[in-house]
Amino acid sequence: MPVLTIVYACLFYAAAAVLVAGFAWKVAEYWRAPAPLKIPTTPAPATPAGAAVRVAREVVLFESLFRANKWIWLFGWLFHVALALVLLRHLRYFQDPVWGVVALAQPFGIYAGFAMLAGLAGLWARRFLVERIRYISTASDHLMLALLVAIAASGLAMKYVAHTDVVAVKAFMLGLLVFDWQPLPADPVLLVHLALVALLMAVFPASKLLHAPGVFFSPTRNQADDSRERRHVAA
Amino acid sequence: MATAAVQAPPLREYPVIPILARDAMAGSRPYPASEKMNEALGFPGKLVDGWREKAVLKIGELVAKNRGLRVFLDACVHCGACTDKCHYFLGTGDPKNMPVARQDLFRKVYRRYFTLGGKLFPKLVGAEDLTESVLEDWYRYFNQCSECRRCSVYCPYGIDTAEITMAAKEVMDSIGVGQKYTNEIIGKVHKIGNNLGLPGPALKNTLETLEEEVKEETGQDVRFPLDEKGAEVLVVTPSADFFAEPHVYSLVGYAKVFHAAGIRWTLSSHASEAANFGVFIGSQAQMKAIAGRVREAALELGVRRLVVGECGHAWRVAYSFWNTLIGPFDFLDSRYPVPQHICELTYDLIERGAITFDREKNDAHVVTFHDSCNVARASGMGGLPRGQFIIPRAVIRAAANHFHDMAPETIHEHTFCCGGGGGLLTDELLELRVKGALPRMEALQKVVDEHGVNFMATICAICKAQFAKVLPYYKFDMGMIGGVHQLVSNAIRLGRND
Structure with a gap:
């Protein structure tokens, strides 16, 4: 078994463990903390079901962001939808046989790779060009964008510049899932791509990527406007 | 300074x-x-x-x-x-x-x-x-x-x-x-019962004077009852309504509404304050202690309904928090929302034809409405979507002929704060208050230019005090600001409606 394969196998187990445990820890924190008062922001639906729909609209359409700023919405939404498609496309490395929807997503996933880069480029440009956003940007904001751009660029590079043996990569990934390690191709671009993805997984629970679970727990969005009808008592 | x-x-x-x-x-x-x-x-x-x-x-x-x-x-x-x-x-x-x-x-x-x-x-x-x-x-x-x-x-x-x-x-x-302004005021509520530190006897005096003035003006015995047991409605209103201008004109409006509709109401000297600065300093314990006076007064007076006067953050605390802090309200009449906003009450009476207006009495006023932030973004009215925007405007339109909204991106949930909310309505912060009012002043200038607006109605004691102070800095007349029930007061028909 090549050392490289062992290193990357361990890297992915560690990254996945950090991601899952950290994510679960944070979600548990949000879950356990009580919401002492009703603080939904207008326009708040009158029922819990309506509030759930509101959260779904925020997650899928970025409704509030759309009302706030069309440029941020355009780049941000483009990036996230493209990311979703790219992730869907990548599912093929983890399943055999491949789901129909994943097979269907393959050609779109390629374009999505470029769309993702375009969205990231737009968001990053704003961090330099818009004075207000330049003021609030921290080093980690830039690094997060750099990380995502590097992941997308290295991924596209494997498609268009330096092909890698995707059949072997799939065998490696499927092997990881059942603890039956298979050799990983030693292509530099692939190794960079995978290492950066592992890094992203590991920093997820300790970074602003927590906006992903956070949006579901945000009381201004997920509470119903029914404070007079139903007495709210903090759990 | x-x-x-x-x-x-x-x-x-x-x-x-x-x-x-x-x-x-x-x-x-x-x-x-x-x-x-x-x-x-x-x-x-x-x-x-x-x-x-x-x-x-x-x-x-x-x-x-x-x-x-x-x-x-x-x-x-x-x-x-x-x-x-x-x-x-x-x-x-x-x-x-x-x-x-x-x-x-x-x-x-x-x-x-x-x-x-x-x-x-x-x-x-x-x-x-x-x-x-x-x-x-x-x-x-x-x-x-x-x-x-x-x-x-x-x-x-x-x-x-x-x-x-x-x-x-x-x-x-x-x-x-x-911070001095908020903490001093909260202390006064605990000690005396209201933000202004107005003791019961002074309050009684003020209300009697108001009764006399309204009698002189209208010839009607419009009452301003205090601590009357057995009244149906307890009105809790910001203490500024008792003597600050233009606030007091709205208090007269509430009294006339109750008079015209024949509803027995009372104010309370124990709970003579709707404002709740506990929210401004983020203290749920303070909020609860201040709101607790309202529950005590309601029980003591044996009222069946709780109505809140024109005050933005007070309405947020009442609408969104009272049920949690001082509920449940099972001792009150469940046919009415608890608490009920004075605009909801007036609107219901208008809808039922129980009160009517001589609108032309407000013809000197070309009116716009400033949505107060806590009402707009943190509460509701009437149990209908966007009711907090619809109902006050409907009351204004029932009482006045000339109404024009400001630009859509500056009203409703997009409304701009007056610049004085959150416990900042104090003189040493005047520069902040004047500058913070800029977006609202710009929107106001537009409707002044386009429609000749000369009256900005609002339902918040802080908004009223803040604008009265700040409007002159922008070359507006401080008399432009007033309450929704000030317009109601001007035009409501007293005596028999038939």
């Missing part, structure tokens, strides 16, 4: 986002509360020994007991959507008045002490120790947030800067750094 030198920024025809003016408002600082004022609320009198450790412990306590705060501190991605939404930023250009930057004053400390990234790589993630200069920034800039929640409407995660401002004030109070 430097108040005489305060200059209003020029009104612009097309408002643009200002260029950053670093530290433009670094000198804006409210008076600190005295030891006595802090201690009266159970806070340490002055900055305590070991304040840093105690503040950090307090932050930990707050994030553990408030899901919203925890999520808001973690979730921000610095996208910038909120950066041009705060009226104080738009009026001052100070970057620390951008909502995200204001939040980051708190967030950087949270990160330093409570997150892995902040503990290991503080520089990288923008984490910072809680130093004296950070605490000073907190005191200055969390007292430049009116907790209006406009930024929260636009945030993709609903992050509510008001919640973070409240948390910061709670932390500061817990280490002895209280």
Whole structure:
């Protein structure tokens, strides 16, 4: 078994463990903390079901962001939808046989790779060009964008510049899932791509990527406007 | 005091986002509360020994007991959507008045002490120790947030800067750094029953004088009852309504509505204040203690209904929090909403034809309506979607012939704060208040130019006081501001309706 394969196998187990445990820890924190008062922001639906729909609209359409700023919405939404498609496309490395929807997503996933880069480029440009956003940007904001751009660029590079043996990569990934390690191709671009993805997984629970679970727990969005009808008592 | 030198920024025809003016408002600082004022609320009198450790412990306590705060501190991605939404930023250009930057004053400390990234790589993630200069920034800039929640409407995660401002004030109070205006007033409520420190006998006098004046003006025996047991309705209203102008004209309006509809009502000397500054300092304990007086008065007087007068944050506390803090209200008449806003009550009576108007009596007024932030973004009315926007306007239209809304991006949930909310309605913050009113003044100027608007109605005691003070800085007449029930008072038909 090549050392490289062992290193990357361990890297992915560690990254996945950090991601899952950290994510679960944070979600548990949000879950356990009580919401002492009703603080939904207008326009708040009158029922819990309506509030759930509101959260779904925020997650899928970025409704509030759309009302706030069309440029941020355009780049941000483009990036996230493209990311979703790219992730869907990548599912093929983890399943055999491949789901129909994943097979269907393959050609779109390629374009999505470029769309993702375009969205990231737009968001990053704003961090330099818009004075207000330049003021609030921290080093980690830039690094997060750099990380995502590097992941997308290295991924596209494997498609268009330096092909890698995707059949072997799939065998490696499927092997990881059942603890039956298979050799990983030693292509530099692939190794960079995978290492950066592992890094992203590991920093997820300790970074602003927590906006992903956070949006579901945000009381201004997920509470119903029914404070007079139903007495709210903090759990 | 430097108040005489305060200059209003020029009104612009097309408002643009200002260029950053670093530290433009670094000198804006409210008076600190005295030891006595802090201690009266159970806070340490002055900055305590070991304040840093105690503040950090307090932050930990707050994030553990408030899901919203925890999520808001973690979730921000610095996208910038909120950066041009705060009226104080738009009026001052100070970057620390951008909502995200204001939040980051708190967030950087949270990160330093409570997150892995902040503990290991503080520089990288923008984490910072809680130093004296950070605490000073907190005191200055969390007292430049009116907790209006406009930024929260636009945030993709609903992050509510008001919640973070409240948390910061709670932390500061817990280490002895209280703000004079809010803490002194809360002390008065506990001691006397209202923000103005108006004792029962003085209140009784004021109300009797009002009865005489209204009798003289209308020939009708419109009553202003105080502490009348067995009344159907207890009205809880901001104490400014008892003698400040233009507030008192709305109180006359409420009395005339009850008179015309034949509803027995009363005010209470024990609960002679609807305002609840506990919310401004983020203290649920204070909020509960202040609101508790209302429950006590309602039980003592044996009323069947609770109605709240024209006050923005009071309506938020009543509508959104009372049920949690001082409920359940099973001793009240369940056929009516508890609590009910005075506009809801008047609107119902209008709909049922129980009160009618001579609208032309308001013909001298060309009216617009300023949505108050807490009503617009943190409460509702009438149990219908957007009722808090529909109902006050419907009441105005029933009482006046000429009404024009301001630009759509400046009303409803997009409304701009008057510039004086959140416990900032104090003279040493006048520069902030004048500059913070800029976006509203620009929208007002437009309807003045286009429609000849000469009256801005609102349903908030703070808005009324703030605009009365600030309008002249923008060359408007201070008499332009008034209450919705002031218009009702002008035009309502008293005596028999047939």
